[in-house]
Amino acid sequence: MTAQLLILDRDGVINQDSDDYIKSPDEWVPIPGSLEAIARLSHAGFRIAVATNQSGLARGLFGLETLNAIHRRLRDRVESEGGRIEMIAFCPHGPNDGCNCRKPRPGLLLEIAARFDVDLSAVPFIGDSLGDIQAARAAGARPWLVRTGKGEHTLECLHEQGQDAALCDILIYPDLNAAASALIENPDLL
Incomplete structure (x- = not known):
């Protein structure tokens, strides 16, 4: 059986998010259970990729060397739990x-698909924002x-806007750990 690809957003899924941006390795703080979840997924045969917007680069809040250090910390911490992240794709641009x-x-998801040579139709993209949902669908x-x-x-925003139907085909979990358990225990979800 071929290993299944799984794509994760970074901020808010793997690590704590910040309205002030994650600007250094010290500001990168994993969400409890997320690193262990990635390790469990790796052991279950999933290939893990990350797709993350990093407009802090365009805004001059940190440089590429710092972003690489943050991602090195992410990878090191996942590896210390026994897992592996095979690719991190990031957008360095600003919103405009x-x-x-x-x-x-x-674009990020298509870059990952090209690198792994896969059709994304069976690939989950786990995110925490409307932009993540829209990118997955696109x-x-x-x-x-x-x-x-x-x-x-x-x-809350989708509910307030009366767009609950936009969630009809989306699986929703409390956190990455719960989503990982669902994937590992229920292969039919794919």
Whole structure:
């Protein structure tokens, strides 16, 4: 059996999000259970990729060297739990730059699909925002939502706007740990 690809958003799914941006490795704080979840998924045969908007680069809040250090810390911490992240794709642009890689556009997910040579139709993309949902749909992936990060706010906004139907095909979990358990215990979800 071929290993199944799983794509994760970073901020709000793997680590705590911040309206002030994650600007250093010291500010990168994993959400409880997320690193263990990635390790369990790795052991269950999933290949893990991360797709993350990093407009802090365009805003001059940190440089590429710092972002690489943050991602090195992420990978090291996941590896210390026995897991592996095979790819981190990031968008360095700001919201008004008009790129195709900034979520909600599909560019990051399509880059990951090309690297792994997979059709995204059976690939879950676990995120916490409306932009993550939209990017998954635009790329042909399967949007999943966690309530951590911006997840609760995303659900509230869709409900207040009367767009509950937008969630009809989305699996929603309290956090990445719960989503990982569901994936591992219920292969039919794919």
